[in-house]
Amino acid sequence: MAKQNNTKTKRPLNPWKWAFWLLLLAILVPVIALYLYIQTADQETASVGKPATTEEVSDETITAEANLSTVSFNRLVSAVIGGDDVPYQLTVDDHVSFAGTIDALGTKVAYTMQGQPSVMEDGNIAIDVTNIELAGLQLPTSTVLAIFQLTLPTDLPLQVLSGEEQIxxxxxxxxxxxxxxxxxSDIDLANDEINILLDVPLNYIEEQIETETEGNQ
Known part of the structure; x- marks a missing residue:
């Protein structure tokens, strides 16, 4: 009887996660630098005043705001929902565009889809679909979106609301x-103004600082 191989195969990290991490690294660096500055100032103040007390900060966060251009926003969106593993081509200029093919009535049909992004109350990004073009077919927007949803990978952070004509x-x-x-926080492609917020736990910042310090020793 053949011996079973019990060696576990490592699951590769999704390419979009790597791209997303690299993009956000430039945002996190100044956040960590600011935290270091604040900590140093607090320690200097404590050394000449009352004895310092240790506070529990594991559940505290620092919120950093990143002001992105449309070009940077294009990179961000592409890192999250673009890449080689999705069944469409994605571009961002004065609107968000998807292009690809869908299976409509048993036939592969090319499509282009455009929409305007806006910020939802929970901080997610809603793309209101404003235009869909199908090669040789006329179908309701909700129907095209329902078919489009069937082409998406299950782990893609993209939700299609066909009834609301939103992505x-x-x-x-x-x-x-x-x-x-x-x-x-705010998206205005026409005026090249996009604001993204990062909620970074203080304990995560401290871990990165400790790792960097140990690496330099």
């Missing part, structure tokens, strides 16, 4: 795989 970029779902939370 939701689930930043809350992305945050579950990160050590910090990301949410949108």
């Amino acid at each position: 939701i970029i689930r930043l809350d779902q992305v945050s579950q795989d990160m050590d910090f939370a990301i949410r949108a």
Whole structure:
């Protein structure tokens, strides 16, 4: 009888997660630098005043705001819902565009879809679909979106609400795989103004500082 191989195969990290981490690294660096500055100032103040007390900060966070250009926002969106493993081409300029093929009535049909992004109350990004073009077919927007949803990978942080004619970029779902939370604050592509918020736990910042310190010793 053949011997079973019990060696576990490592699951590779999704490519979009790598791209997302690299993009956000530039945002996290100044946050950590600011925290170091505040900590140093607090220690200097404590040394000439009352004895310092240790506070529990594991449940505290620092919120950092990143002001992105449309180009940077394009990179962010592409990192989250773009790449080689999705069944469409994604572009962001003065609107968000998807292009690909869907299976309509047993036939592969090329489509282009455009929408305007806006910020939801929970910090996710809603794309209101404003235009859909199908090669040689006329179908309701809700029907096209329902078919479009069937083409998406199950682990993609993208939710399709065909009845509302919306596509939701689930930043809350992305945050579950990160050590910090990301949410949108304001999106105005026409005026090149996009604001993204990062909620970074203090204990995570401290861990990064300790890791960096140990690496330099």
